[in-house]
Amino acid sequence: MSSMIERLFYSKVGQGLLSAMGVKPPVDLPRFAGEIPWVKNTVAMAEPAQESLARVLHQCGINHEVRQADKKYDAHIFDACQLQTSADLKSLYDDFSKAANALNPTAKVLIIGRNPERCDSAEQASVMSALNGFTRSLAKELGRKAIYVNLLYVDQDITDTAASSINFLLSARAAYVTGQPLIVNQHSVEEANWQQPLAGKTALVTGAAQGIGAAIAKTLHRDGAHIIGLDIPQAEQALENTMSEVNGTALCLDITSDTAAEDIQQALKGEPLDILVHNAGVTRDKTIARMPEHFWDMAININLKAPMSINQALEKSGMFAEDARVICISSISGIAGNVGQTNYSASKSGIAGYVSAQSKQWQNSNRTVNAIAPGFIETQMTEQIPFMTREMGRRMNSLSQGGKPEDVAEAVAFFAQPASGSLNGQLLRVCGQSLLGA
Numbered sequence: 001m002s003s004m005i006e007r008l009f010y011s012k013v014g015q016g017l018l019s020a021m022g023v024k025p026p027v028d029l030p031r032f033a034g035e036i037p038w039v040k041n042t043v044a045m046a047e048p049a050q051e052s053l054a055r056v057l058h059q060c061g062i063n064h065e066v067r068q069a070d071k072k073y074d075a076h077i078f079d080a081c082q083l084q085t086s087a088d089l090k091s092l093y094d095d096f097s098k099a100a101n102a103l104n105p106t107a108k109v110l111i112i113g114r115n116p117e118r119c120d121s122a123e124q125a126s127v128m129s130a131l132n133g134f135t136r137s138l139a140k141e142l143g144r145k146a147i148y149v150n151l152l153y154v155d156q157d158i159t160d161t162a163a164s165s166i167n168f169l170l171s172a173r174a175a176y177v178t179g180q181p182l183i184v185n186q187h188s189v190e191e192a193n194w195q196q197p198l199a200g201k202t203a204l205v206t207g208a209a210q211g212i213g214a215a216i217a218k219t220l221h222r223d224g225a226h227i228i229g230l231d232i233p234q235a236e237q238a239l240e241n242t243m244s245e246v247n248g249t250a251l252c253l254d255i256t257s258d259t260a261a262e263d264i265q266q267a268l269k270g271e272p273l274d275i276l277v278h279n280a281g282v283t284r285d286k287t288i289a290r291m292p293e294h295f296w297d298m299a300i301n302i303n304l305k306a307p308m309s310i311n312q313a314l315e316k317s318g319m320f321a322e323d324a325r326v327i328c329i330s331s332i333s334g335i336a337g338n339v340g341q342t343n344y345s346a347s348k349s350g351i352a353g354y355v356s357a358q359s360k361q362w363q364n365s366n367r368t369v370n371a372i373a374p375g376f377i378e379t380q381m382t383e384q385i386p387f388m389t390r391e392m393g394r395r396m397n398s399l400s401q402g403g404k405p406e407d408v409a410e411a412v413a414f415f416a417q418p419a420s421g422s423l424n425g426q427l428l429r430v431c432g433q434s435l436l437g438a
């Protein structure tokens with residue numbers, strides 16, 4: 001029955017009916033295809049912008065100019081760091097009431113402000129917090145044309161610590177990120193290599209046989225990393241296939257096994273691990289009263305317990321590189337909750353909490369740990385959702401479509417860069433600004 005409705009929905013007749021009802025097909029989202037610089041088109045800057053912003057854009061190879069009234073743009077930056085009072089917020093209105101109509105579909109808007117936690121006065125903190133509500137609303141308004149709006153909070157001023165975030169958020173690498181805030185701290189960062197950001201790095205990706213994990217392996221490989229892909233023995237063939245595409249090493253084991261950390265260490269052959277991506281995950285959905293005990297245990301053990309114990313073991317044995325990057329895949333279900341997913345949502349908000357706490361333990365080191373919360377991503381996991389629920393999940397976001405595994409992978413690659421050392425303890429939603437938990 002479900003597949004019959006699905007066939008009808010996607011048939012010419014079905015799509016014609018939808019269009020007659022005013023449901024528009026989603027806009028095709030541009031995705032990164034290896035272009036250097038990552039941002040090709042000229043970025044419009046609202047006046048007045050700090051000199052330091054121009055310097056950082058130059059560092060990323062991005063052309064920019066003060067916004068011209070008669071021109072349309074593919075990118076727009078508003079530097080709000082100098083705003084002090086609620087009256088100053090009017091400059092947002094003054095700029096965007098004009099700029100909103102001067103943006104091409106799929107354009108990128110970036111607003112940069114000061115981290116409210118680091119402001120000198122309560123009034124300025126409130127002004128900087130106001131940017132958050134403004135960004136989220138503007139992203140919803142402009143999402144109709146698939147125009148992206150994101151917010152970057154810097155410590156005090158825009159410095160090279162913000163370069164990797166600015167370059168990422170303005171580029172097609174951030175194809176499914178909109179309506180999101182990110183915070184960069186003042187931690188000194190290495191100069192970026194935009195061509196091969198991960199050259200010379202070793203990355204271990206769990207759950208790499210298929211879906212998002214396979215996309216992460218391919219993207220990190222594209223950016224120059226050597227890949228060790230891990231998956232369960234039952235997925236050996238698929239894992240071998242993915243690893244042969246990336247010239248990587250396959251490691252077949254269950255991350256919940258007692259010897260998982262030891263086996264990982266052996267696979268590293270004494271070399272420090274630069275990047276660890278905890279992507280392996282399962283859903284075992286049932287409402288709580290109908291949930292068998294092993295469904296609960298599986299979701300918690302695979303999604304939450306195993307990543308933490310592997311990290312602990314690797315840290316204890318000194319296997320993490322000095323500037324290691326750990327990236328955990330959470331979920332918007334961990335933020336919003338979902339019927340039938342008490343186990344899964346608990347595990348995914350648990351992992352977000354772990355990242356936040358662990359990042360504080362690493363704040364005086366060069367290591368970082370961050371989380372990504374994907375929304376609706378087109379994979380085998382989401383293919384199993386009944387058709388109508390799936391179609392709703394796919395559409396209920398500002399971009400009116402599901403994301404691709406590559407979109408999550410690009411966010412992982414962004415956090416993994418040496419130049420992203422000023423991002424620690426962040427939870428980035430790659431969800432097209434899903435209405436769930438928004």
Ligand code: NAD
Nearest residue numbers: 207209211212231232254255279280281331374377379381
């Ligand atoms: P998937 O089921 O396609 O892939 C998961 C992989 O993890 C599989 O290859 C599986 O064999 C592996 N795995 C499972 N248990 C393992 C274990 N014990 N040891 C080692 N490997 C194991 O799923 P996906 O859609 O690619 O999801 C990847 C991650 O993204 C998961 O953590 C998932 O919770 C998260 N996520 C996915 C979506 C989505 O829309 N697909 C949304 C939010 C979060």
